[in-house]
Each structure stands twice: as C-alpha cells, then as structure tokens.
Amino acid sequence: MPVKFAQHVPKMASDEGVVAAAKKAVGAALVEARELVGEVTLVVKRDAIIDVCRALRDTPGLEYQQLMEMAGVDYPDRPERFEIVYHLLSLTKNRRIRVKVSTDEGTPVPSVTGLWPVAGWLEREVYDMYGVLFAGNPDLRRILTDYGFEGYPQRKDFPLTGHVELRYSEAEKRVVYEPVSLPQDFRTFDFLMPWEGPEYRLPGDEKATGEEPGAPSPAPAPTGTSTPNAKSPAETAKTTDTPAKTGAGKPGDVQATKEARKPRAKKAESEVSKKPKGKKP
Numbered sequence: 294m295p296v297k298f299a300q301h302v303p304k305m306a307s308d309e310g311v312v313a314a315a316k317k318a319v320g321a322a323l324v325e326a327r328e329l330v331g332e333v334t335l336v337v338k339r340d341a342i343i344d345v346c347r348a349l350r351d352t353p354g355l356e357y358q359q360l361m362e363m364a365g366v367d368y369p370d371r372p373e374r375f376e377i378v379y380h381l382l383s384l385t386k387n388r389r390i391r392v393k394v395s396t397d398e399g400t401p402v403p404s405v406t407g408l409w410p411v412a413g414w415l416e417r418e419v420y421d422m423y424g425v426l427f428a429g430n431p432d433l434r435r436i437l438t439d440y441g442f443e444g445y446p447q448r449k450d451f452p453l454t455g456h457v458e459l460r461y462s463e464a465e466k467r468v469v470y471e472p473v474s475l476p477q478d479f480r481t482f483d484f485l486m487p488w489e490g491p492e493y494r495l496p497g498d499e500k501a502t503g504e505e506p507g508a509p510s511p512a513p514a515p516t517g518t519s520t521p522n523a524k525s526p527a528e529t530a531k532t533t534d535t536p537a538k539t540g541a542g543k544p545g546d547v548q549a550t551k552e553a554r555k556p557r558a559k560k561a562e563s564e565v566s567k568k569p570k571g572k573k574p
Contacts, residue, residue, distance in 0.1 A: 306334050315390070318348040332391060339394040343378075343403050349381060349390065350408065357381035357390055360405065361416035367449045373397045375425050375572035379405070396425060401568040427449055434466035443471065457526035 311333050312326045322341035327334050337345045349357045359382045366376040373395040381390050396402050404427040405412045416427040417436040424445040427433055435442065444458045454473050462469045 303387055306383070306388050308388060309353070310344065311388075311390065314352070318355060319345050332389070334391045334394075336393045339396055339402055340398070342392070342394050343405055343408065345392060345403050346379065346381070346408055350394070355383070355390075356385050357383045357404065359384055360409040360412055360415070361389070363412065363419055365425060366418040367423060367447065369449050371395070373400075375423055375559065377402055377419060377425060398424060399426075401426035401428035403427070406430055421445070424448070482569040 312328055315333070315335055316323055316326055316495065319335065319337060319341075322340060322345050323335060325336040335345070346360075349355050351432065360379065362380040364378045364380075366378065368374050375396050375398075377394050379392040382464065383389070394402060400427060402417055403448045406416070406429065413430060413432060414436065416430050417433060419425050420427060420430075420433055421435040421437045422445060427466065433518045438446065441461070444451055444457070456473060457470050458473050459468050459470050461467070524530060
C-alpha cells in the first residue's frame, strides 16, 4: 500500500471572493481594488482608513485580525507623493491583504493605534523615514535615526551623504556633529572597453616605453579617437626544467617528510611505541 505523508505546509484559504466581500464591507471608501499575482490590494480614501481596517478585521469571511507591517513609498512626481501601505493577516484564514492610502507632506493620516497598538511603533518608523504625520498617535517621535537628525532619509530627494556626520572628539571627549565633508570626490569612470585602454596615461606607463619617470605626458588624442596604452615587449615564457628550480628549495629529509605526512592517530601510536618500556615512576 502507498504510504501517505502528512503535509507540513499550513493550509491557506483561497482569495476567491475576497475582492467582492471587501467592496461590500468598505463601501464608498474604496478607490480601487485589484488582484494580481495572487495578492489582493485595496486603495482606499485616507480619511476612512480606520473604518476600512475595522471592517476588514471584524467582517465575517474577511477576518484580517492582525496588522503585520506598515511601510511608506515616495513618489515625488505625484501631488500626494507618499503612499502608506498596511499589510494585514487573517489568523483564521491564513491569508493576507494589502491596503494603501496616499497623502502629502502636510496632511496627516489617521492613526490606527486604536485598532492595533503595535501601529504606534510602525507609524513612528514611517514618520522617521518619510516625515508622514499620523493624527492620533500618542507618541509620534523619531525611532530609527539619531537625536537631532535633519530631514527624512527615505525620501527620494534626500542626499545620499546626508547633511551631518558624527565623530568622537578626543579634544572634547564626546561625540560631535559636523557638516558632511567628502575628502574624496565620487569616482568617475570612462566606461571604455578594457582591452582598448583609456585615453589618458596612467602612472607607471613610462616604464613600458623606457621613458624617464616624471616625463611630460603626450598630448591627448582628439575627441572621438582612442590612443591605446603602450604595450610592453613580449617576453619568452619562463619555464622550469627540473623540480629543483621551482624555488621551493632542496628536498628535506625523506624520513622526516614521511613522519610529518602520517595521520595524527598513526603518528601518536608511533611516538608511543618509540618510548622506552619501564616501570611507572
């Protein structure tokens, strides 16, 4: 008889009918509903986010009881540049749903901390990274960046280098903040093919042509042309005639080499066998 093995993968309820049930539960607050690659996404009105989340949590058949994560997305070209994304999980159905709202830099989003207290931390992360305000959050402070941090690091217009940097000052015996200073510019690349070579001379090229060190570089090639690097003369490949010329030195004592290559266990046995037999002290 064939042996049947137990399935260890938890069962997941199908998303069939979720969009229709969500449209009915959310009502006029729904802006768009779509199902793509097995994921359901609802775009809803910003001011109705609390009612929408409550409906998704408490409506029989939907039952998305848990807020798993919140995230922000920045679209600088949009009038409402920020999207706030809520990821909900149904513990009874073992399936997920995504809810989105949009806002701008000055309009706060209603806080869902009354439904899920964990949202207090998640909203603080979004505020810290994007500057999005949440009306009703009892403790809306930065949570990831340092004290006195300027700006919001996940915005698309935030400089990669930041505005300030910190270091430990031996003179003041404390951490000090200073404006960012870049001692070296970002490197630039000519993107030429590696076998063509760049249009400029690299330090050390004079060795290949026999020029004196420090000699002036030749005039640059006209635009649109490339001057290949000077090639060193071909040399005869170096070969080794005998093992003695490999650079490893003369072979050592043959017996010592054999002893060194023995397995540890055999080596220990041979050492014991070599000890003189006698009475224990």
